[in-house]
Amino acid sequence: MFNFDIETTKETTEFDTVQLWDFLIIGGGPAGLNAGLYAKRKGLKVGIIAVDIGGQLHNTTDVDNYLGFSLVQGKELSDSFLKHVTDLDVPILKQTRVTAISKFDAGFLVKTDKFQDFRTKTLLISTGGQPRKLRIPGEKEFANKGVSYCTICDAPFFKDKHVIVAGGGNSAAESVLDLVPWAKKITVVHRSQWRADKILLDKLDKLDNLDIHLQTQILEIIGDEKMTGLRVLDKTTNEERVISADGLFIEIGTVPNSKFVEGFVKMNDNNEILVDDQQMTSVEGVFAAGDITLQPYKQIIISAAEGAKAALAAMTYLNHK
């Protein structure tokens, strides 16, 4: 009934602006939190700077593929991660966005939107991703006039309505399941084939108010005051048609939050950060982990594991420097 996400006096541990940190972590999702845990246990002077704690775990209700938990709420998992990290007294600076990173003699200067700068010998970029947009006509115009990127936030507005879910991965399938208690009818539109886990697709099979259009590309979102439907292209027949609907939930993956390090570390064409097998980026001493990296499987357990790896690699790096 209550989802806490603000600092307590206990958590606002002295986040030192003067000291030279060993390992500063940017991002408080699974990757950043696990890196904090591992680095602290190794005895590094470690701190976490994050806009929020939990990252994308907040955008999902059920998680059923994290080892050890058959079914857990995203928020609950995030809370247990945070507790584990705060029990070890890892300082966390919340509600703070890192705006730029630069190099100086002894390491790196981290600039934030709180007008405080921090200095560190090594650092981890684990800033994850945010919802990817379709980039089609009407998307901007009808944002919050039918078009949504957050199913758990906005599902209640579509009670007894017909909604479309765009996408074919796990988050699209989960979005459908989150809409079931509200919507009268749900239609999935995806430009290729399903990529979602079979276990989720089996759940969708049991729904009787679900329509699925695969190999179907969304060309335009149409409407007047609010969205009224989509113009789509059926790629098998090469025919265009209109699907009427009251809402569109866009669940087509994420784009990396890497803008603030553009030009600082090397990235691929998707703006994902390139890392080596030690999670080190093109800049020595700067590591990256989780959804922000080029690693294609964007999952909680994988992000957490990469965070652990980065912390251990940073330790090795500091020892050999």
Place this chain on the structure above:
Amino acid sequence: MNKLLNEEVTNQVKEFLKPMKEAITFVLFTKSGECITCEETRALLNEVSALNDLISLVEKDLEINSDEASLFDVTLAPSFIILDKDGVYQGVKFNGIPAGHEINSFLTAVLDMSGLDYQLDPAIIERLSKIDKDVNIKVFVTLSCPHCPGAVSKAHRLAMLNSHVNAEMIEAQTFSALSQKYNVSGVPKIVINETHELTGNQPLEAFLDELERL
């Protein structure tokens, strides 16, 4: 009714409220008859005010105490405002229960009102001090929206820092007719003086851009 906050949550809230400096007052408006979440909101405010000596709670009825209601521009129930140490209304209002994720904007408002410095950039304070038109900011939320409390807290801070500004959270499901009137189908949705709109948890600069355009 059972307690709304279990032991664990009670302890958490108590911890959150520890840094409070000055006294504050909740003024809660409910109404008799059908009232979605009136009971729950009353329980929440009662239980939270019992956790720190600096908080007091005054309960009013929207119809019986219509003078007070109009004094604070309260038109909905449940609705509550937070008064500062001198009993002054700083324009901080919640319509509907701030449960779920909204507990964060609620507790943030309590701490802010009790005199905590929220360390805003001086440039923002400077821009805000120049706003001299009356401004009302409505922030529509759902309780399952993780991005909403940020938007509510920003609006409330603007209100606390400028006496021309008042800001209110509106729980969209409780007040569904109002949400429909404002065409809310995604949250957070921010409506400024009925005419200007923002969506998403925007930075303070985006709020100020709109306020300056009024």
